[in-house]
Amino acid sequence: MDPKPLVTLANVTKSFGPVQVIKGVSVSVYPGKVQVLLGENGAGKSTLIKMLAGVHQPDSGEIIMDGQAVSLPNTRTAEQHGIATIHQELNLVGTMSIAENVMLGRTPRKFGMVDRKELRRKAREALALIGLTIDVDTLVNELGIAQQQLVEIAKALSIHAKILILDEPTAALTRHETEHLFKVVEDLRNHGVGMLFISHHLDEIAEIGDSVTVLRDGEFVAEVPGSTPEDELVKLMVGRAIDEQFPRQKNSQPKASLILEVSKLGSKDKFKDISFTVKAGEIVGIAGLVGAGRTEVLRAIAGADKYDHGSVRIRNKPLQRGSVEAAIKAGIGHVPEDRKVQGLVLDASVNDNLGYATLQETSRFGLADFSGQKSRAESVAKTLRIRMHDIEQPIRSLSGGNQQKAVFGRWILAQSTLLLLDEPTRGVDVGAKVEIYELMNAITAAGGAIVMVSSELPEVLGMSDRILVMRDGEIAGELDAREATQDKVMTLAARDTDEDL
C-alpha cells in the first residue's frame, strides 16, 4: 500500500474559451517521490501545474490534500498549502542580494528597520537546506542560472514547501549543473518532499523519476514507472514511434570545399586562440560548460559582437568584423541562444519574423515586397511544417518548437549556407526536435554547413560530424564524433568538474 499522496489532482478539466486544454487528468504527488509530467508542448503540462500553483482553477474535478478537497484560488493560498513552483523564468530580483531574495516578503525587522543580521542568518539557513554555501550578500544578477535556480529552491523550502513543482529546471543547465541539481533533488526526496518534475530530456527521467504521467493533447495517456525505456516514452507522448532520435548519417568524408575558416580568434576575457575550419556538408558541434565561451565565439563569427584578434574567412574571403549585415551577405545565418530574447519579435506575425533578414534585399525603392514576402514565407512555413492557423498570427502564440523552426526559416528564406546554431533545440519537444535535426541534415546535404553549440551532450554526439570541446575560452580538444563519448567530452570540458559550482 502506497503512503497517502500529498496532493492529488482528481479528474480535472480546464477550458479556455471554447478550447478544452485539460480533459479529465489525474495526477498524484507522493512524499519523497518524484512524479514526472511528460508531454509535448501544448499537451497541457503547464496548465496542470498552474492549477497546483493557484494560477488557474479547474473547471471540474478536485484538488485533494490530506483527503480533503481544497480550492487554490490564488498563488498565496497554494503557498500556504506548502506548494511551491520553480518556474522556467525565475522569480528573483536580480538587483537584490541572495539573502534579500530568499527572505523577500518576510524580511525580518527590528524596530521597523531591516534586521540585516537576522536576514543573513535565515538566508544562510535556507541555503544550507540544499547544501549551498555561497555568500548571501552576492547579488542574484552575478549568479549563473543554475545557482539562481538553487536559490529559488532554497527560498521555497524556507517557506516550508512540502510539494515542489520543477518546471523544466534543467533546460538551461549544463550536464554538470544538472547532476548537482539532481543531488539536491535526491536530498529533498530523503526529507520527504514530494516533487512534480517537468523535463524535455528523456534521459533524465530514468535517472530521477519514480513515476511518469504522460499527457497528450490535454488527455491522460498513461502512468508508467520511471524506468520505462525512452523510446517507449516517446511513443506514448507523440502517439507514434519515432524511428531515430538523432537521424544523422555521419559524414566521414565531407566535401572538400572550405566554407568557414576561423583563425586565432580572440576576444578579451571571453575566448582566445580559437582556430577551426568547417567544410561544406559538415556539422561541427561545440561542446563545453556554460561560460566556456561557446556562445561568444558563435556570436563573434555571426557579427553580433566584435572580437579583438584573429580573423574569420568565409569561402576564402575575409569577413568584416562585428557586422551582422556583412555576415548575412556572406551567407551566415545565426540562430541565437534565446529565441524569445534574441531571435523573435514576439508581437509581430510569423510572416514578419520569417522576413526580417530579407526585408532590405527584397525591397524595391525602399518599399517592402509584401506579396513576394508572404508567398516566400508561406512556402518556407510549409516546408518546415510550422504549425499555425495563419501566417499573420503573432508568433508569440506558437509553441516553442514552431517558434524555433521560424527562426530557422528566416535563414532558409535568406538562403544562408552557413548556419550558426546556439542551443537549437532548447525548450523544443521531441517531435519538433527530430524535425529540426532533419532540417539540419537537409541543409548539409544541400552543401551547407553548420556549427552547433549545444549543452545537450546526446545531441552534440548524435548530430555532429566533428566535436570541438571548449574550456575556459579555449578549444581544449577536437573529437571525431564517431569515436566521441560523453566521458571523453566531459574530460576535455572540465579540468576540475567541481569548479563551476
Place this chain on the structure above:
Amino acid sequence: MSTATIDASRRRFDVKRFLANNGALVGLLILCLGLFIATPDFLTGPNLLNIGIQVSTVAVLAFGMTFVIVAGGIDLSVGSVAALSAMVSSWLYVGSGVSGWIALIAGLVTGLLVGVVNGLVSAYGKLPSFIATLAMLSVARGLTLVISDGRPIKTAPEVSFLGGNLGPIPMPIIVLVASAIIASFLLNRTVLGRSMYAVGGNAEAARLSGLPVKRIVVIVFGLAGLFAALAGLLLAGRLDSAQPQAAAGYELDAIAAVVIGGASLAGGLGRISGTFVGALVLVVIRNGLNLLNVTSFWQQVVIGVVIALAVGIDVLRRKTRNA
C-alpha cells in the same frame, strides 16, 4: 470561382473583431453621438472645421511620435522642437531677409536636424530616449527664447498660408490629411516602417537579423523632428507669428494621442489611423467641454481620466485575448 469564394470568406467583415481592434474609434463615435445629442452647436460646419484645425497640430505631432513609440522610444522634445522650428523660420525671414519659401524649408530642416541629434544621442550615445529628449526639450525651448529674445516674430507669408484657407478648406486640414497619408505609407509600406516595428518589438532580434538598428533609430527621431517642425509651422501660420512659448506641453498630448490610438509604450505596436483617432478624441473632448461651458480646469481632469480609461481598457483587452 473557388478562389473568389475563399477570398470572400477571408475578408468577411468581422464586427466583433473590428470593435475589439478599434476601441478608440468606437469611443470617439460614442463621444460624438453624445455631444450631438447634448448640444446643437456640435454638429455644425464651422465647429467641425474648427475641430479639424485644432486636431491638425496635435495629430501631425503625434504622427511623428507614433514612429518613435513604435520603434520603442519616446520623444519628449516635440513641443519645443515645434516652437524652435517655427522660430528659426520667422527669425531667418525677418532677420536675414531670405525668401518665404526658404524660411519655410529652413523651419522643416531645423526640426529634422534636431530630431537627428536626438536619434544620434539615443542610438550612439546610448542615452535612453526619455533622457535624451528630455534634455532636448529644455535645449530647444531655450534656443527658441535665445533667438527670439522672448518675443514673438512675424512669420513669412508662405508659412502664414499654411494657417490660412485654400478655397473653403483650411490649409491645416489639407496638411493633416497629406501627412497622415505619408506617415501611414511610411509605416506600412516601406522597409523603414516595417523595421521600426521590429526594432520596437525586439531590438536585439532585429539587430541579429541584420537590420541597421542604430540607423533606423536616427531616422525615426529625425522624422519625429520633421513632423514636429511641420506642426510648429502650422501653429505659427495660424497666428501669423512664431511664439516663443508655442506648443509647450504638446508632447504630452501627442503621446496621449498615440497611446489612446492603441500603441504600446513598450514598442512594436501602433498605427497611424489609431493615432489620428486618438488625437481626435482629445480634441473633440476639449471642443465638446467648451461647447458645454465646462471650465478649462475641469477639462484637464476629464482628459486625464479619459487617457487612463482608454489605456486601461486596452490593457484589459490584450490580457483577455492572450489568456
